[in-house]
Amino acid sequence: MTIALETKNLEKQFGGLRVTRDLSLRIEQGARHALIGPNGAGKTTVINQLTGVLKPNSGRILLEGQDITDLPVHRRVLRGLSRTFQINQLYPDLTPLETIGLAVSERLGHGGDWWRRMGTRNDVNDEIAELLARFHLLDVMNEQTVTLPYGKQRLLEIAVAIAAKPRVLLLDEPAAGVPESERHDILAVVGALPRDVTVLLIEHDMDLVFSFADRISVLVSGALLTEGPPEQVARDPQVKAVYLGEEAVNV
């Protein structure tokens, strides 16, 4: 079995606070892997280290067997590791068309073109059109992002990550803050991701986790508590005690 993404003894401290403790994760190729844990468990810190926003104090990160620990953020993206953010990180002044256009251009190596006009490459235009359609953004493609309803922004957030054609995709609470009426679109899009894309999902919503993931890692205080298939994790008394409190989980 190929390992798509792996961490080896990852360690991160903020001052005296150990927010990631000796974390070793292995995420298999094509997996639907969920990383769960109570608030403050350090989930987003892990994502930030995986993507290169934060540098770990020690430990290594391997993408498809290659050490990427010291690569800057944008080089990891070009190697096929892409993410969404828990809180939308979009370009308020740009339109969905421009936002996705940029991501596609960068991936195809046209991002540095300074002479050719945006919109004159048919291969780029085709992809933009396809992504806009897939994420229900065609009707708003010329609106400024800041003016879009939250659900649309959330879709754009995911669309941008997909535009990078990742082989490993990190989803940081994709449905966070999305009103009930628009959740369906998000879940459908996440569910329809091609199987060859490996997905690491960070999520609070247990319904989403248990319907989506085929493997779950539980993070508590920065350390790995347990890992296994959903049924096993749901039954784990430790997990119930630490994370789910008294509430029972229906699988």
Place this chain on the structure above:
Amino acid sequence: MSASSDVGYHAQRHARWHYGEVAFWLIVLACGFAFPNRYLIMTDILRLALFTMSLDLILGYAGIVSLGHAAFFGVGAYAAGLLALHGIVTEPVLALVVAGLAAMVLGFATSFLVIRGVDLTRLMVTLGIALLLEALAERFSNITGGTDGLQGIEMQPIFGVIPFDMFGKAGFFYSLAVLFLLFLFARRVVHSPFGLSLRAIKNNPLRAAAIGIPVNRRLIAIYTLAAFYAGIAGALFTQTTAIASLDVFAFERSADLMLVLVIGGTGYLYGGLIGAVVFRMLQELFSTITPQYWQFWIGLVLVVIVLVGRQRLHRWVLYVPNLVIKQLAGRKAVVAVPESDA
């Protein structure tokens, strides 16, 4: 595929020329014939416009604040002065390019300091570099002429055929041609994927990196290009006034530049041009009314602009021309748009 061609069409929306833009340049050109005894002030406005466009490239597009943009203006100015004075490069256009390149080299070298850190750091670093150069120019007075500046510069004819005349007519059209060419170039660049990526970086550097944009490389590139533009503006200053003195590096020059750009609006290239016109006109107007206190009124205008909001002001100012243009050219034509839409 219709959706795809639709995307292509809309992606080039801003890159296409609007009627208003053509009208703008025609009016500028017409000014050259309409006011034959105002060449000096108009040339001054053109230089300022080019200089401001340079700041717009880094501030308006890439979000790099600078309080020391005069550093590049000054290097361009002295380079052009020295080239002419010592007869190294006598043909003005060639000298202009060489002077611009000198500023560009400095821009590239200092860009590494500037891209580090946040806005406040950048303000301090850019300010520091300009002060440093001013001090150096003063110290090495055997080269720069010190506080007296470079004197006795004599400009050769442009391309060896068009001499600079005492009314400044040649200087005006020369400056206008340079401004227009560099504007065309900048316009092309900002509508490219590269230009769009600068706006993305300004909007959200975190996300920009997360889609694979090499943020630092892009910032270095635009900062270097902006330095070239500022250097050209400085060289034009020397070539059209035949002087280069220490005040080309002055802090006031960098600070005024910020005012001009704020007045004109950032991030749509015309802001620098409009700002330069408005700023100089206001300066003229206020200094005629109150020679001593004109800066007070400029300050007041600035406060009003910031409080009311440029976008609203633009909409008011553009309301009537837009109405006219729409009557003449149909609904889709726009004479000019507020900065955020451009």
